[in-house]
Amino acid sequence: MDQNRSTNLGEIIRQGRVTQRLTLSQLSAMSGVSSSHLGRIERGERYPSGSILRKIAEPLGFEENELFTLAGYLTPTSSGVAESRPRYGGGELDPYVARILAQEPIDVQRAVIGILTILKSLALSTVKESA
Amino acid sequence: MDQNRSTNLGEIIRQGRVTQRLTLSQLSAMSGVSSSHLGRIERGERYPSGSILRKIAEPLGFEENELFTLAGYLTPTSSGVAESRPRYGGGELDPYVARILAQEPIDVQRAVIGILTILKSLALSTVKESA
DNA sequence: GTTGACATTTGCCATTTGGCGAATTATAAT
DNA sequence: ATTATAATTCGCCAAATGGCAAATGTCAAC
Numbered sequence: 001m002d003q004n005r006s007t008n009l010g011e012i013i014r015q016g017r018v019t020q021r022l023t024l025s026q027l028s029a030m031s032g033v034s035s036s037h038l039g040r041i042e043r044g045e046r047y048p049s050g051s052i053l054r055k056i057a058e059p060l061g062f063e064e065n066e067l068f069t070l071a072g073y074l075t076p077t078s079s080g081v082a083e084s085r086p087r088y089g090g091g092e093l094d095p096y097v098a099r100i101l102a103q104e105p106i107d108v109q110r111a112v113i114g115i116l117t118i119l120k121s122l123a124l125s126t127v128k129e130s131a
Numbered sequence: 132m133d134q135n136r137s138t139n140l141g142e143i144i145r146q147g148r149v150t151q152r153l154t155l156s157q158l159s160a161m162s163g164v165s166s167s168h169l170g171r172i173e174r175g176e177r178y179p180s181g182s183i184l185r186k187i188a189e190p191l192g193f194e195e196n197e198l199f200t201l202a203g204y205l206t207p208t209s210s211g212v213a214e215s216r217p218r219y220g221g222g223e224l225d226p227y228v229a230r231i232l233a234q235e236p237i238d239v240q241r242a243v244i245g246i247l248t249i250l251k252s253l254a255l256s257t258v259k260e261s262a
Numbered sequence: 263g264t265t266g267a268c269a270t271t272t273g274c275c276a277t278t279t280g281g282c283g284a285a286t287t288a289t290a291a292t
Numbered sequence: 293a294t295t296a297t298a299a300t301t302c303g304c305c306a307a308a309t310g311g312c313a314a315a316t317g318t319c320a321a322c
Contacts, residue, residue, distance in 0.1 A: 002182040004182065007238065008238070008241055008242070008245070012244075015245065018248070019248070023298080023299060023300090024300065024301095025298085033280080034280065034281045034282080035281095035300080036280085036281065036282080036300085036302080037279080037280050037281065039299095039301060040280085040301085040302095043300095043301085045301095046279060046280075048279090049279070050180065050181035050184075050199065050202070050204030050205075051135065052280085053204070054135070054205065054206060064206060065196070065205070068181065068204070071181070072182075072185075073181030073182065073185055073199070074181075074195050074199065075195060091230075091232075091233035091234040092237075093229050093232055093233040093240065094237050094240045094241060096241070096244070097240040097241060097243065098224050100247070101224055101232075101243075101244070101247075102222035102224040103222045104222075104247070106225050108247075109224065109225045109228040110225060110227070110228060112228065112247055113227075113228055113232070115243075115246065116231075116235070116239075116243055119246075154268080154270090155269070155270065155271095156269070164310085164311090165311045165312080166269085166311095167270085167310085167311065167312080167313090168309080168310050170269095170270060171271085171309095174271085176271095177308080177310075178308080179309090179310095180310090183310085
């Protein structure tokens with residue numbers, strides 16, 4: 001086990017597959033990785049190796065570097081992904097998040113912030129109730 | 132077994148270690164990978180995972196991309212130098228959205244994409260119901 | 263030749279990955 | 293409601309990784 005692993009890589013991979021409108025079997029055929037393994041990866045039951053990531057990056061519409069960085073195999077600074085990473089008020093924006101959001105209309109992007117604000121308030125009040 | 136594997140990665144890694152004038156124990160201490168495993172890798176008895184490569188790249192004086200490409204985990208074309216200007220798949224990201232999101236932890240940023248995906252699915256199925 | 267320090271290799275095993283084939287679940291058509 | 297098909301999940305197992313601790317090899321000093 002490696003501490004650098006992403007906790008939601010499987011979900012990211014599933015989202016990529018759904019975005020490309022592929023079934024597990026179709027992605028399996030395109031990538032050469034078995035559908036049962038892909039299912040386990042998406043559910044978080046297995047962590048994909050570098051070999052697997054290379055095979056599924058293109059069918060899922062990812063840059064290889066991007067996917068390796070998401071998986072924690074490449075550190076952001078050396079994969080080149082971070083070179084495009086703008087800094088905003090001292091914070092860093094994940095390149096994957098930026099890329100996906102950029103494909104949406106501006107209204108949707110801003111709505112996302114509204115939803116995030118609501119969820120944060122909800123989380124805060126939930127924490128207060130638990131105290 | 133993966134066909135993309137390099138047959139001489141172990142030797143390349145050994146050469147890097149010798150060039151840096153390190154023993155297996157020293158490289159182990161610097162990288163956090165056990166010396167016995169490093170020895171097996173150098174002799175070709177084990178093939179290092181992406182996690183191991185990330186840990187040993189810097190002590191050996193390699194760029195991470197370079198070592199991953201040597202190992203066959205990254206294809207050469209996609210591990211090249213990133214373009215200097217930010218690109219988001221042809222779309223533009225609202226600066227306000229970028230600034231706000233950048234203030235959140237990376238996990239939260241990625242969760243936001245998950246929520247967006249769910250909402251889009253809901254919207255799509257709602258549109259289908261309306262038709 | 264012996265000894266000790268240092269470096270590397272080996273035996274072993276727990277853990278994890280990845281694929282086959284079957285089972286289960288979901289979905290669409292009737 | 294039923295049935296067929298599509299999609300996903302599961303049981304199982306072989307293969308591979310990675311680390312501990314011990315064993316072996318190398319070399320310098322005596």
